[in-house]
Amino acid sequence: MNRTQTRRAGTVIAALALFVAACSGDDDDTSADSAPASADTETTATTGDSAADTAGDPADTAATDTTGDTVAEGDTGAGSSDNLTLWVYDDGRIEILNELGAEFEEEFGVGVTVEAVDLAELRNQMLLGVEGNGPDLAIIPHDNLGALVENGAVAPADIGDKVSEYLPNAIDGFMYGGELMGVPLAVENIGFFYNTDLVDAAPTTWAEVKDVGGALVAGGTAESAIGLPDLTYNTYPLYTSFGGYIFGRGTDGSFTADDIGMTNDGMVEAMTYIKSLADEGLIPENIDWEASHVLFETGRQPFILTGPWALNRFRDAGVPYAIAPFPAAEAGGEPGYPFLGVQGLIINANSDQLLLAQAFATEKIATEDSMRRIFEAEARPSAWQSVFELADDTDTQGFNSAGVDAQPMPSIPAMGFVWDAWVNAGTLTITGELSPADALAQAVEQIQTQIAES
Amino acid sequence: MLTKDQRVPTSLYVRTALITVAFAVGALWLVRALLLDGLVMLASVVSAVTIFLLLVYLRRRYSAMRWMAIGVVFAALFGVYPILFNIYIGFTNMGNGHLFSKEQSIERLESEQYLPEGSSTFEWKGYQSADGYAIVLIDADPPRFVSESGADETVELDPNGEPPATIDDYRVMAPNQVLPIIDSLADLDFGDPDAPVRIQSFRAAAASQQRYRYDADLDAVIDLSNGVPHQAKEGSWVGPDGGELVPGFISVVGADNFDRFLSNDNLRTPLLRVVVWNFAFAFFSVALSFLVGLGVSMLFDDLPGRRIIRALLIVPYPIPVLVSVLIWRSMLNPDLGTIGEFLAAIFGSSPQFFLDPMWTRIALIVVNIYLSYPYFYVVTSGALRVIPEEQYDAAEVDGAGPWQRFRYITFPQLIVIVMPLLIASFSFNFNNFNLVYIFNNGNPPMADTIIPVGQTDILISFIYKLAFVTSGASDYGLGAAISVALFVVVGSITWFQIRATRALEAR
Numbered sequence: 001m002n003r004t005q006t007r008r009a010g011t012v013i014a015a016l017a018l019f020v021a022a023c024s025g026d027d028d029d030t031s032a033d034s035a036p037a038s039a040d041t042e043t044t045a046t047t048g049d050s051a052a053d054t055a056g057d058p059a060d061t062a063a064t065d066t067t068g069d070t071v072a073e074g075d076t077g078a079g080s081s082d083n084l085t086l087w088v089y090d091d092g093r094i095e096i097l098n099e100l101g102a103e104f105e106e107e108f109g110v111g112v113t114v115e116a117v118d119l120a121e122l123r124n125q126m127l128l129g130v131e132g133n134g135p136d137l138a139i140i141p142h143d144n145l146g147a148l149v150e151n152g153a154v155a156p157a158d159i160g161d162k163v164s165e166y167l168p169n170a171i172d173g174f175m176y177g178g179e180l181m182g183v184p185l186a187v188e189n190i191g192f193f194y195n196t197d198l199v200d201a202a203p204t205t206w207a208e209v210k211d212v213g214g215a216l217v218a219g220g221t222a223e224s225a226i227g228l229p230d231l232t233y234n235t236y237p238l239y240t241s242f243g244g245y246i247f248g249r250g251t252d253g254s255f256t257a258d259d260i261g262m263t264n265d266g267m268v269e270a271m272t273y274i275k276s277l278a279d280e281g282l283i284p285e286n287i288d289w290e291a292s293h294v295l296f297e298t299g300r301q302p303f304i305l306t307g308p309w310a311l312n313r314f315r316d317a318g319v320p321y322a323i324a325p326f327p328a329a330e331a332g333g334e335p336g337y338p339f340l341g342v343q344g345l346i347i348n349a350n351s352d353q354l355l356l357a358q359a360f361a362t363e364k365i366a367t368e369d370s371m372r373r374i375f376e377a378e379a380r381p382s383a384w385q386s387v388f389e390l391a392d393d394t395d396t397q398g399f400n401s402a403g404v405d406a407q408p409m410p411s412i413p414a415m416g417f418v419w420d421a422w423v424n425a426g427t428l429t430i431t432g433e434l435s436p437a438d439a440l441a442q443a444v445e446q447i448q449t450q451i452a453e454s
Numbered sequence: 455m456l457t458k459d460q461r462v463p464t465s466l467y468v469r470t471a472l473i474t475v476a477f478a479v480g481a482l483w484l485v486r487a488l489l490l491d492g493l494v495m496l497a498s499v500v501s502a503v504t505i506f507l508l509l510v511y512l513r514r515r516y517s518a519m520r521w522m523a524i525g526v527v528f529a530a531l532f533g534v535y536p537i538l539f540n541i542y543i544g545f546t547n548m549g550n551g552h553l554f555s556k557e558q559s560i561e562r563l564e565s566e567q568y569l570p571e572g573s574s575t576f577e578w579k580g581y582q583s584a585d586g587y588a589i590v591l592i593d594a595d596p597p598r599f600v601s602e603s604g605a606d607e608t609v610e611l612d613p614n615g616e617p618p619a620t621i622d623d624y625r626v627m628a629p630n631q632v633l634p635i636i637d638s639l640a641d642l643d644f645g646d647p648d649a650p651v652r653i654q655s656f657r658a659a660a661a662s663q664q665r666y667r668y669d670a671d672l673d674a675v676i677d678l679s680n681g682v683p684h685q686a687k688e689g690s691w692v693g694p695d696g697g698e699l700v701p702g703f704i705s706v707v708g709a710d711n712f713d714r715f716l717s718n719d720n721l722r723t724p725l726l727r728v729v730v731w732n733f734a735f736a737f738f739s740v741a742l743s744f745l746v747g748l749g750v751s752m753l754f755d756d757l758p759g760r761r762i763i764r765a766l767l768i769v770p771y772p773i774p775v776l777v778s779v780l781i782w783r784s785m786l787n788p789d790l791g792t793i794g795e796f797l798a799a800i801f802g803s804s805p806q807f808f809l810d811p812m813w814t815r816i817a818l819i820v821v822n823i824y825l826s827y828p829y830f831y832v833v834t835s836g837a838l839r840v841i842p843e844e845q846y847d848a849a850e851v852d853g854a855g856p857w858q859r860f861r862y863i864t865f866p867q868l869i870v871i872v873m874p875l876l877i878a879s880f881s882f883n884f885n886n887f888n889l890v891y892i893f894n895n896g897n898p899p900m901a902d903t904i905i906p907v908g909q910t911d912i913l914i915s916f917i918y919k920l921a922f923v924t925s926g927a928s929d930y931g932l933g934a935a936i937s938v939a940l941f942v943v944v945g946s947i948t949w950f951q952i953r954a955t956r957a958l959e960a961r
Contacts, residue, residue, distance in 0.1 A: 108633040188516035284789040359656035420906035424899035
């Protein structure tokens with residue numbers, strides 16, 4: 001073996017070793033305390049040791065030095081105060097969170113690194129990430145909570161008496177199995193939009209919606225009586241006004257898949273109502289999110305059920321609108337209520353800085369001051385009662401009035417089986433292949449089959 | 455061991471030995487880290503790769519393999535390993551509630567604490583001294599001072615309810631001294647070693663106790679609060695009442711996943727319909743886009759200005775599929791789309807391209823032709839040039855018409871050239887998830903199935919719906935099992951097609 005050959009082979013192997021190490025190098029460095037073997041690859045050096053000495057406060061070196069056999073020694077990383085990592089799935093709040101993190105660092109000596117991460121990636125990392133991977137804290141929409149909790153990825157957030165400062169239904173959204181599993185930040189729900197040029201006042205019953213919209217269609221002013229962007233989430237207030245629901249609640253107040261309300265009379269009535277709209281040509285047979293919005297913003301449809309995300313396009317289109325509470329099934333009845341979406345801060349149960357992360361959530365974020373500043377940074381209805389009431393623009397007030405009785409979307413994993421079955425029931429009803437009752441019965445059967453097989 | 459050649463200088467030995475040791479140590483460290491994470495399969499593949507590379511490097515006998523060793527390693531790591539891993543997952547229960555290894559699951563459960571009945575939580579304040587840490591339970595009655603060295607004394611609060619700043623050698627810690635090390639403090643036991651107080655959170659401490667302990671003899675996790683064992687059973691910790699502890703773990707469950715879709719009537723009936731449509735979809739997509747592409751290339755082969763025409767015809771090709779499909783989606787909308795309104799103007803109403811199964815299928819294939827014909831146009835216009843002009847001249851002299859010339863000269867020679875491409879295209883379209891999923895998510899739904907299936911679902915989108923439903927309740931085991939089955943199906947189709955092509959070429 002001559003020299004060149006050796007050198008070449010050596011380089012290749014070293015490169016390979018580095019490459020392979022880099023490929024899988026992000027496994028945990030805390031459990032494999034890497035001191036002995038870390039000399040040969042560069043990947044390890046950067047992660048492990050740097051924080052070892054920062055544990056004790058500099059002023060108290062005497063104390064930390066002498067506690068040789070306790071914290072300082074057991075200190076394979078857990079005691080060292082690395083920055084907390086906070087993942088957010090949308091970036092509107094990064095700046096204010098960074099600001100709050102900097103204050104936290106000033107007060108307590110531990111900083112917070114805020115990163116924007118795609119929601120699916122965030123979920124996967126928290127579900128599959130072993131200890132040391134993934135964030136210490138994350139902001140998620142509450143409907144992702146169930147799968148995370150059921151896989152042991154979320155630690156409880158104990159905010160004590162401060163619970164009463166929050167909107168009850170926002171707290172409800174982050175309750176799971178009788179425990180609060182996150183600190184709610186903001187709430188969101190859809191509203192009932194009407195075109196103020198075409199109609200004078202919001203209808204109060206669905207029959208009125210049909211009459212008013214039907215007259216406009218018959219008169220040629222409108223092409224569709226009401227915009228249903230889908231047959232599930234956005235149409236939920238229609239189902240609930242007739243008394244329909246998806247999952248009932250168990251004894252501890254959390255949703256349970258043992259009680260599926262999708263075949264009750266209210267659900268069937270609501271589905272029959274939708275079918276009658278389609279049959280009489282008052283809505284397109286082909287339920288399409290985009291089409292329903294286009295019809296509303298071009299003034300060819302008096303009503304639509306949709307959420308805050310549509311505001312910008314309606315404003316851009318210049319369509320005159322107002323947001324109202326949802327109609328009721330009959331005059332004097334209870335108005336329909338929409339799903340409530342709650343965004344909140346959760347704590348990664350697999351974090352090696354669990355208590356520190358909890359302290360950030362409960363001491364720094366769950367305060368009126370922080371909640372107000374988060375609201376001011378991005379004007380979404382706050383989950384904190386007194387900040388929620390600060391909202392003064394008419395749109396937000398409209399959504400809030402439509403969502404007074406909003407119920408959190410169930411976050412139990414079984415909800416994942418509901419969507420396809422539900423929309424299929426709607427489609428099969430509209431095309432006339434199944435009667436409303438049969439379509440819904442089939443949907444429930446499909447959901448139950450999938451729950452049983454999962 | 456290094457080499458038998460005695461004439462090699464010592465420095466070379468040293469260097470070889472150093473490189474070998476460094477490589478082996480690096481590999482060992484990596485394997486250890488992987489094993490600690492419970493990734494046994496990846497660890498064994500890496501070990502095998504390491505041994506292979508060392509053999510090739512050190513044994514003169516294998517030196518001929520050096521030029522391909524890297525290629526082999528890459529193929530093993532990125533080709534074979536993922537396939538093996540997929541097959542392995544297909545035999546496990548990996549999915550919602552079963553995402554940890556058994557060790558991780560035990561570790562998680564053993565770290566859980568509970569409060570024995572009658573005990574309560576206290577507000578605490580941290581203290582430190584040369585001997586270690588201590589806390590004062592402020593709202594205990596009476597307030598207590600407990601240290602990690604076992605002390606447990608009563609303390610007097612001052613009139614403001616604050617504990618003293620120093621107790622013996624201990625000095626009170628400020629919040630900014632406590633927080634950075636709070637997670638280490640939480641590992642400590644304070645006071646009486648038999649009933650130690652532990653820190654629960656920034657504000658609360660309590661005499662909590664370990665909730666679960668794993669008993670290796672029973673292979674069960676014991677709930678220490680009531681002594682109930684939870685037996686390890688197919689990846690779950692099952693209690694006597696059938697209740698399961700969270701989290702479970704990944705466990706090999708044999709052929710259960712395969713059984714679940716092969717012998718399950720709920721799945722089998724829709725599965726058959728999906729398979730039939732899947733074959734039809736792939737076949738018509740490929741055959742029709744090939745014919746359109748061929749037709750176009752024959753039409754525009756000798757027209758003036760064909761360069762511009764050609765450039766325009768290729769336009770669909772570089773546009774991302776996602777964009778094209780979404781545009782087609784809006785154009786085909788029966789109520790607002792351009793095509794929908796056009797058809798409505800002519801025929802009075804537009805077909806329901808998203809609700810009527812037959813029309814949805816037609817629309818899908820039309821969109822797919824639009825997406826794929828430029829490919830066949832490019833390929834065939836090249837291939838046509840290979841056919842010698844003299845053959846056409848000779849045929850014309852013999853009185854063959856255009857159809858006969860195409861039938862007996864163009865087509866036989868062309869098909870031999872493009873057959874491998876047609877096969878590849880068929881396999882691609884057989885798994886054309888993007889198009890089906892984006893266009894209509896496999897809908898409209900079938901009316902009589904026990905799980906949600908669409909009339910235009912192909913196998914891969916059907917699997918996706920089945921195994922990866924929304925909000926994270928994913929069933930990786932089932933998904934992997936079906937994709938193994940799918941691999942067998944597509945693999946055998948390809949194999950038969952390749953054989954058919956060989957026969958064609960041999961003719």
